[in-house]
Amino acid sequence: MAARPATLWAAVAPVLVGSGLAADDRVFRWDVFGVTLAAAVLINVGVNFANDASDALRGADTAARIGPTRAVASGLISARAMWIGVATSFSLAAVGGVYLFAVAGWPILAIGAASFVAALGYTGGPFPYGYRGAGEIFVFLFFGLAATIGSRYAHNSSAPLDAWLLAIPVGMLVTAILVANNVRDIDTDRTAGKRTLAVILGRRATRHLYAVLVLGPFPLIALFAAAGWTPRLTVIAVAASLLAIPPVSTAYRETSGPALIGVLKGTARLHVIAGALVGLGAAL
Numbered sequence: 001m002a003a004r005p006a007t008l009w010a011a012v013a014p015v016l017v018g019s020g021l022a023a024d025d026r027v028f029r030w031d032v033f034g035v036t037l038a039a040a041v042l043i044n045v046g047v048n049f050a051n052d053a054s055d056a057l058r059g060a061d062t063a064a065r066i067g068p069t070r071a072v073a074s075g076l077i078s079a080r081a082m083w084i085g086v087a088t089s090f091s092l093a094a095v096g097g098v099y100l101f102a103v104a105g106w107p108i109l110a111i112g113a114a115s116f117v118a119a120l121g122y123t124g125g126p127f128p129y130g131y132r133g134a135g136e137i138f139v140f141l142f143f144g145l146a147a148t149i150g151s152r153y154a155h156n157s158s159a160p161l162d163a164w165l166l167a168i169p170v171g172m173l174v175t176a177i178l179v180a181n182n183v184r185d186i187d188t189d190r191t192a193g194k195r196t197l198a199v200i201l202g203r204r205a206t207r208h209l210y211a212v213l214v215l216g217p218f219p220l221i222a223l224f225a226a227a228g229w230t231p232r233l234t235v236i237a238v239a240a241s242l243l244a245i246p247p248v249s250t251a252y253r254e255t256s257g258p259a260l261i262g263v264l265k266g267t268a269r270l271h272v273i274a275g276a277l278v279g280l281g282a283a284l
């Protein structure tokens with residue numbers, strides 16, 4: 001429960017895109033793909049564990065909160081045990097990072113180290129940026145740009161233009177997952193003093209932001225493919241845009257917890273399907 005399985009797809013999509021681009025360039029390696037995927041998921045698990053423990057410490061996860069039960073705040077897991085889980089997840093990811101360092105060099109370690117620091121600082125530390133409206137920026141940078149470009153770089157120590165371009169729609173969709181989560185929690189976060197971007201912007205503007213992040217990636221994917229800047233067949237990912245309509249419609253219509261939990265899950269599903277289609281289109 002504390003690992004938040006529904007959100008772990010956020011770590012999978014950029015690896016699929018980066019690996020598909022490596023296949024297009026004939027540099028794909030199965031060992032690199034497997035290790036990168038495992039490390040990415042472990043980092044995401046560690047982030048979720050750290051957020052669970054830090055939010056409980058700051059009193060953000062109260063009984064009034066809408067959504068899945070938080071393990072530390074509810075007493076299911078002690079804070080100490082959760083931090084042991086954080087250390088274990090990050091340590092296992094670091095082992096993968098060392099392997100990828102041997103393959104691709106120091107930039108992989110730099111990305112991994114920065115990801116660890118960003119993960120711990122999201123809701124923890126003296127200045128948690130997730131409480132100051134900056135969570136979306138860091139998610140876009142690390143789970144979007146760094147994860148996609150780094151996944152491509154790991155195969156042969158290169159980061160061509162198509163990886164940088166496709167990292168943008170990947171980053172938009174993964175950021176939409178966080179926005180969907182925060183618009184659901186907007187009332188309880190405001191009460192708890194957690195100033196997420198959704199709290200700062202308000203429900204109406206956050207819904208517009210969510211729609212842009214969910215619908216915007218597909219014209220970009222089509223444009224990049226049509227211009228020849230990315231593999232032509234990556235355009236097949238535009239088909240996934242049909243899956244964007246239900247969560248956007250629900251986000252504008254509903255304010256209830258169960259409905260918005262569905263929006264979160266639908267956004268995560270859309271993210272991984274779009275990523276899989278981009279990766280497949282690149283590899284074909």
